[in-house]
Amino acid sequence: MTKNNRTPVPPEVPADALPVDNAKAVLKGYYAGSQIPSPQGGFLMPLGVRTGDGGKGHLILECSASSLRYHVEIPKGTRVERSKVREVLDQGVEPDCPRHGRGQRLIRMGNDLVCQLCGVAFARV
Numbered sequence: 369m370t371k372n373n374r375t376p377v378p379p380e381v382p383a384d385a386l387p388v389d390n391a392k393a394v395l396k397g398y399y400a401g402s403q404i405p406s407p408q409g410g411f412l413m414p415l416g417v418r419t420g421d422g423g424k425g426h427l428i429l430e431c432s433a434s435s436l437r438y439h440v441e442i443p444k445g446t447r448v449e450r451s452k453v454r455e456v457l458d459q460g461v462e463p464d465c466p467r468h469g470r471g472q473r474l475i476r477m478g479n480d481l482v483c484q485l486c487g488v489a490f491a492r493v
């Protein structure tokens with residue numbers, strides 16, 4: 369077992385989930401809601417997202433052809449995204465996800481405001 373040792377799997381992610389080589393392209397497809405080609409043939413179907421350490425997200429996918437599971441780390445909120453969310457909060461309005469846009473409300477999870485689609489925590493409440 370030396371193959372995947374370079375990136376330790378965080379506890380939020382199923383232990384059998386493999387990393388993808390083209391994380392950027394996968395995330396782009398995921399945000400756009402389009403079909404994501406799998407390295408095994410078939411497509412990568414999103415299974416869900418988890419929120420991890422430091423407010424980043426973890427996207428779990430399953431290959432429709434091989435049933436292998438994959439994992440993509442979703443970058444945590446940037447300073448710009450976080451301050452946008454904070455601004456909206458300060459106006460007393462429920463903020464939307466800065467990545468998914470209008471209508472995708474951030475929800476409260478513990479002390480964090482989290483997007484259910486990207487798993488990223490954009491603010492502390």
Ligand SMILES: [Zn+2]
Nearest residue numbers: 465468483486
């Ligand atoms: Zn989002």
